[in-house]
Amino acid sequence: MKIVLFCEQKYAINILQPLEVEAVKEGGHNVLWYVQSKNIPDFPLKDEVKWTDSIQEIYDFSPEVIFVPCNIVPYYLPGVKIQIFHGYAAEKKDHWVIRRYFDTYFTQGPFFTRGFNALAKKYKDFEVVETGWPRQDWIYANLHTFDPEKEALLQKHGKSKLALYAPTFSPSLTSLPFIKEGLIKLVEEKDVLLILKFHPLTRIEWMNEYKELAEKHEHILWVEDHNITKYQIMADVMISDTSSTVYEFLLLDKPVITYKTIAKDIYWLDIQQPEELPEAFDRVLHDEAYISKRKWIIDNYDPYLDGQVCHRMLDAARDYIARHGVPQKRKLNLWRKYTSIKKFGKIK
Structure with a gap:
């Protein structure tokens, strides 16, 4: 063809x-x-x-x-x-x-x-x-490709878990203006290395603000790579808001935390205050209710891995x-x- x-x-x-x-x-x-x-x-x-x-x-x-x-x-x-x-x-x-x-x-x-x-x-x-x-085929082929890179990053920073912050770019839906202090609190209180991966249409002033944050904080990393799926595969937990990346991450059978999502049906942990992030991180890793909800998403949204x-x-x-x-x-x-x-x- x-x-x-x-x-x-x-x-x-x-x-x-x-x-x-x-x-x-x-x-x-x-x-x-x-x-x-x-x-x-x-x-x-x-x-x-x-x-x-x-x-x-x-x-x-x-x-x-x-x-x-x-x-x-x-x-x-x-x-x-x-x-x-x-x-x-x-x-x-x-x-x-x-x-x-x-x-x-x-x-x-x-x-x-x-x-x-x-x-x-x-x-x-x-x-x-x-x-x-179609992106699921790439995921299937690369489920363990980035394991060495992840381990090297965690070892370098002396951390045991990798979190990915991937917000939506939409100004009316994004968590970007509100969540920064919560992200700082998370990496300072928990055994977490945080990767920032933003949508290419994100406002430039927000991009610059978070790039500056990454430059100042040793346990926050900014990445330019267009391939967000790589970091989804590497991460243990994802933090977002109202973004389709939430579902992509759940389909990997991994936990998600969102800030004030507008989703009507929530299959993850949603928080209302940025300072709740550290406690939410511990909770979402082990709560059986969220594990069960992820299974529903996998079966109904995309079971084709x-x-x-x-x-x-x-x-x-x-x-x-x-x-x-x-x-x-x-x-x-x-x-x-x-x-x-x-x-x-x-x-x-």
Whole structure:
């Protein structure tokens, strides 16, 4: 198949890369990445994969399949347009918004499949296939890759546990303006090394504030690496707020602490005051109730830590083409067409 991996934001790199790996492994595929340069000025895979920042080149490539983790894709591109999602944040309303750009949705697990099947019955112009989430394949292959790096870090800092602070970038939802003193209290009172990993869209003033904190505190580390999944695998506990990374971490069967999450259904420990962090850290590590809640998330949100997600995705894409052929473009109303052209431009 002629495949486009549609990479609009930096976080999408890690979601799409397992599909590249699987396509190469299968053989017989022609894969081209679309990388939006204004959002990703230094594409880390630029010397490893075939890519372009030109929508015209994508159109001329005439793909049969386009995999998209973000919310929009140019309607006029040929190929089956497949939404593969950028996370598990079911409490965020835009997760369930149907923008009519996609021919099919590849869902992560039963919870999402039920929701999108109901929406498919309503809109009647897209299909739903449950495959799992592609980043899970990378996790499966690297569950123990970073064990030596983790042990070296802990030994260097004289700590026994590694915590990851990964907040959302959304100004209305983030814990960044409120939680700093709690994080300091945590590393000073507990046997914890703290890693700070922020979303690339986080406000620059918050980025700078926490970079300065890491420079001043020997047991707080700032990382620039785009691959948050690496640090999720390494960490023992994650601290966040209302971010889809919470679910990614729970799916590793590891405990999470959030600060004032807006999630209606909470499967982790949520605190209301930053100074509660040290006590919450001890509690969440051993409380059987939170272990049971994580099991529910794994079973319902994404039970596919089997290394076969991308294989299922490629199979499902082939099946769609076998039944429907390759769409030449997506039928949309004028507003959606305008939005698509405004964002990505026109083609010749």
